[in-house]
Amino acid sequence: MKRPQAQVAVLQAADAQEDRRIDGVAEEADLVPEAATRAAFELEADGLVTVTEATLEHYDLTEEGERYVRESLPEQDLYEAAIDAGADEESVQMGQVIGASGLEGGAVDIALSNFARKGYGRIDSGEITADPDAAPGRDPEMHALEAVADGRAEDADADALDQLERRGLLEISEQTVRSVRLTDDGVTALMEGVEAAETVDQLTPELLTSGEWKDVEFTEYNVEADAEDVPHGKEHILRQTANRVKDTLVGMGFREMEGPHVDAQFWINDCLFMPQDHPARTHWDQFALERPDEIAHLPEDLVERVRSAHKNGVGPDGEGYHSPWEEEVARGLDLRGHTTSLSMRYLSGHEIGELEPPERFFSVEKVYRNDTLDPTHLLEFFQIEGWVMAEDLSVRDLMGTFTEFYEQFGITDLEFKPHYNPYTEPSFELFGTHPETGDVVEVGNSGIFRDEVLSPLGVDCDVMAWGLSLERLLMLMYGFEDIRDVHGTLCDLELLRETEVMR
Numbered sequence: 001m002k003r004p005q006a007q008v009a010v011l012q013a014a015d016a017q018e019d020r021r022i023d024g025v026a027e028e029a030d031l032v033p034e035a036a037t038r039a040a041f042e043l044e045a046d047g048l049v050t051v052t053e054a055t056l057e058h059y060d061l062t063e064e065g066e067r068y069v070r071e072s073l074p075e076q077d078l079y080e081a082a083i084d085a086g087a088d089e090e091s092v093q094m095g096q097v098i099g100a101s102g103l104e105g106g107a108v109d110i111a112l113s114n115f116a117r118k119g120y121g122r123i124d125s126g127e128i129t130a131d132p133d134a135a136p137g138r139d140p141e142m143h144a145l146e147a148v149a150d151g152r153a154e155d156a157d158a159d160a161l162d163q164l165e166r167r168g169l170l171e172i173s174e175q176t177v178r179s180v181r182l183t184d185d186g187v188t189a190l191m192e193g194v195e196a197a198e199t200v201d202q203l204t205p206e207l208l209t210s211g212e213w214k215d216v217e218f219t220e221y222n223v224e225a226d227a228e229d230v231p232h233g234k235e236h237i238l239r240q241t242a243n244r245v246k247d248t249l250v251g252m253g254f255r256e257m258e259g260p261h262v263d264a265q266f267w268i269n270d271c272l273f274m275p276q277d278h279p280a281r282t283h284w285d286q287f288a289l290e291r292p293d294e295i296a297h298l299p300e301d302l303v304e305r306v307r308s309a310h311k312n313g314v315g316p317d318g319e320g321y322h323s324p325w326e327e328e329v330a331r332g333l334d335l336r337g338h339t340t341s342l343s344m345r346y347l348s349g350h351e352i353g354e355l356e357p358p359e360r361f362f363s364v365e366k367v368y369r370n371d372t373l374d375p376t377h378l379l380e381f382f383q384i385e386g387w388v389m390a391e392d393l394s395v396r397d398l399m400g401t402f403t404e405f406y407e408q409f410g411i412t413d414l415e416f417k418p419h420y421n422p423y424t425e426p427s428f429e430l431f432g433t434h435p436e437t438g439d440v441v442e443v444g445n446s447g448i449f450r451d452e453v454l455s456p457l458g459v460d461c462d463v464m465a466w467g468l469s470l471e472r473l474l475m476l477m478y479g480f481e482d483i484r485d486v487h488g489t490l491c492d493l494e495l496l497r498e499t500e501v502m503r
């Protein structure tokens with residue numbers, strides 16, 4: 001039987017009695033690992049070998065871990081200094097022991113906490129005592145560190161390895177290892193004799209420059225052979241969905257708004273008729289900027305009209321808040337907690353000039369909130385902001401717009417619940433059902449702007465508006481249960497790689 005050179009080499013290096021790792025086979029056959037892997041898969045497709053995959057843990061010491069292998073663990077230094085100072089007899093001042101140990105900076109805290117955790121002794125009211133029997137020379141973590149450094153991770157204690165990872169001394173990663181084994185057919189083929197076909201399986205620069213490529217015979221290309229997965233860069237699913245949302249809204253006749261992430265409270269809160277003592281305005285909920293701490297410019301006429309709305313309300317029967325309103329507070333700078341600040345800027349006429357109904361605007365932008373992290377909350381998320389300005393809008397228009405919008409993303413079971421916002425009346429929260437858990441999930445907030453908002457802005461028709469969460473939309477579309485898997489520092493790369501993008 002004639003087979004391409006790489007296949008022959010793999011067949012000859014493989015064994016019928018045991019699995020052999022492909023990287024080893026490649027080395028023996030003098031092939032690059034990718035070529036050996038490809039040949040193995042081709043042979044597997046013809047039933048001559050089996051290819052198995054296993055996931056192995058791979059251990060790498062961090063720089064700090066390597067340093068401790070060369071020197072010693074900080075808690076061991078502390079213990080030694082404590083024994084030298086006689087802390088096994090009676091307690092010694094902590095400062096004295098630390099001074100003698102030669103530990104400095106961050107190493108001191110590391111030493112103290114691990115000393116206590118491992119029971120090398122006790123630390124109490126600034127005094128240190130050492131347990132004479134602690135024997136840190138046989139420290140299992142040091143043992144594990146040395147084992148990994150010597151490439152004998154299998155000798156290390158599993159708990160100690162976990163602990164090293166937690167301490168940032170060790171990085172544990174997973175590696176896919178493939179092995180081959182000859183099948184009965186493979187053995188038969190070898191016994192009958194396989195020869196390297198004089199075919200070429202790779203076009204090289206040499207073949208091209210010498211012109212030899214014209215005379216050689218090329219291996220048949222097997223498009224069905226399984227190949228190694230090479231994870232490649234791709235657009236993040238959140239970004240992809242954001243772009244899809246933008247396209248959808250543009251398709252529905254909306255134009256996009258742009259504006260600052262850091263903005264004056266005036267645009268974020270005051271224009272929205274949020275009293276200055278409103279609980280959501282405190283820095284418990286929103287992040288404030290220290291430097292610069294106020295906006296350079298606010299339109300004075302608008303400031304006066306907003307002040308008046310807060311103090312006296314609007315119209316003959318208007319009611320204000322009768323609470324203090326200070327321009328200084330309005331000038332304060334925050335990371336925007338919603339993108340409704342952009343809607344205020346555009347509706348005021350100060351962004352792109354006065355607007356005439358009908359108008360539709362949207363943005364898909366980041367907002368920042370001082371929330372507690374949990375499966376549905378991050379400190380920042382993307383809000384799908386939007387508004388429609390027209391004569392005589394009603395709640396039906398609002399619901400109809402949402403129904404049309406969410407349908408494009410396969411969400412057809414929206415629920416609406418009356419809600420309260422200082423700036424809209426009526427107001428509605430929107431909910432959808434999570435495809436995996438069946439939980440009802442809040443996806444957004446909406447309403448029709450009050451006169452107290454529109455009148456100072458100089459708008460005298462209706463404006464319906466909303467802020468929807470892009471991340472929650474993603475959770476409903478894809479069934480993600482924990483938003484932290486999808487973005488942020490804890491995201492699950494495997495999940496992101498494998499998720500099939502919906503179009």
Ligand SMILES: N[C@@H](Cc1ccccc1)C(=O)O
Nearest residue numbers: 338340445446447465466467
């Ligand atoms: N700003 C609101 C959303 C909203 C915008 C406009 C009108 C009504 C509601 C929020 O962040 O929850």
